[in-house]
Amino acid sequence: MDAGLFPRPRTQIAPGAVHVPDWLDPARQRELVAACREWARPPAGLRTVRTPGGGTMTARQVCLGWHWHPYAYARTVVDGDQAPVKPFPDWLGELGRRAVTDALGSEEATSAAYDIALINFYDGDARMGMHRDSDEKSPAPVVSLSLGDTCVFRFGNTETRTRPYTDVELRSGDLFVFGGPSRLAHHGVPRVHPGSAPPELGLTGRLNITLRVSGL
Numbered sequence: 001m002d003a004g005l006f007p008r009p010r011t012q013i014a015p016g017a018v019h020v021p022d023w024l025d026p027a028r029q030r031e032l033v034a035a036c037r038e039w040a041r042p043p044a045g046l047r048t049v050r051t052p053g054g055g056t057m058t059a060r061q062v063c064l065g066w067h068w069h070p071y072a073y074a075r076t077v078v079d080g081d082q083a084p085v086k087p088f089p090d091w092l093g094e095l096g097r098r099a100v101t102d103a104l105g106s107e108e109a110t111s112a113a114y115d116i117a118l119i120n121f122y123d124g125d126a127r128m129g130m131h132r133d134s135d136e137k138s139p140a141p142v143v144s145l146s147l148g149d150t151c152v153f154r155f156g157n158t159e160t161r162t163r164p165y166t167d168v169e170l171r172s173g174d175l176f177v178f179g180g181p182s183r184l185a186h187h188g189v190p191r192v193h194p195g196s197a198p199p200e201l202g203l204t205g206r207l208n209i210t211l212r213v214s215g216l
Contacts, residue, residue: 013155013166016141016180018103023175029147029201036119036147036207039064043083046121050079058126059189059208064088064117066214071135073116073216088115096211099143103177112140114211122151122206124194130154130161130186137215141179146170148197149206156186172198 008021024032039062040046049057051070065088066073077083096114116136120128133142144153153176156165165186170176178185189208197203 011168013168014178014182014185016104017155017178017182017185018176019168019170020099020103020175020177021171022173023099023102024145024147024173026173026198026200029173029198032145032209033147033201033203033207036062036121036209039086039119040121043081044077044086045081047077047080057128059120059122059128060126061121062086062119064092064119065115066216068116068118068135073135073214088117092117092211095145096143099145099175099211100141100177100179103175104141104179108141108179112213114140114143114213116212116214118210118212120208120210122149122189122192122208124149124192124205126189126192126206128189130156130165130188132158132184132186133210133212134184136212138213139179139183140213140215141177141183143211144170144176144178145209145211146174146176147172147207147209148201148203150193150196151189151206151208152191154188154190155182156188158182158184158186161186171196172201 067085069079093114153168153170
């Protein structure tokens with residue numbers, strides 16, 4: 001359906017978890033896609049993440065500020081080319097704080113000094129299993145920005161990877177923030193809809209920019 005005819009409402013999915021549709025305008029989306037393409041270049045570029053059990057994540061990843069590897073942070077790409085992690089830009093931190101203010105209010109954003117970005121690239125077959133963002137020392141809210149193909153984002157509970165959970169459709173430009181009692185909720189991406197990205201974005205696949213405060 002045409003999003004202009006049927007606008008999607010801002011929705012609280014759970015306490016502290018808010019979906020804000022169309023938060024990024026088309027121009028800002030294009031700027032972020034261009035930035036992601038630069039960040040994805042080696043050294044310390046886009047990589048396949050391998051789990052301790054020998055498996056691989058289907059979504060590929062590049063990190064800024066701190067390099068995440070299962071299940072810790074480092075200053076170099078310890079599970080890749082060993083290069084220093086790319087710097088986290090100040091403007092991205094400002095974007096994160098503005099996102100938290102818009103979604104949860106200014107009090108939540110006051111102490112949020114964002115210093116990590118995990119950028120995941122999903123092709124049409126990529127998925128993300130249910131997991132918690134629990135390797136940070138800070139309880140600051142997680143900010144998630146979607147670019148490109150639409151996905152199903154499954155937002156669950158703090159106790160288990162199974163039900164209860166809520167499936168949310170995230171389109172290009174959408175914002176999702178979760179903090180407070182939902183900060184350690186399990187979440188994942190069970191499905192991506194290939195070919196659903198806005199044509200003017202020039203992106204095949206989905207990019208997810210996740211901003212966190214390390215507390216390290």
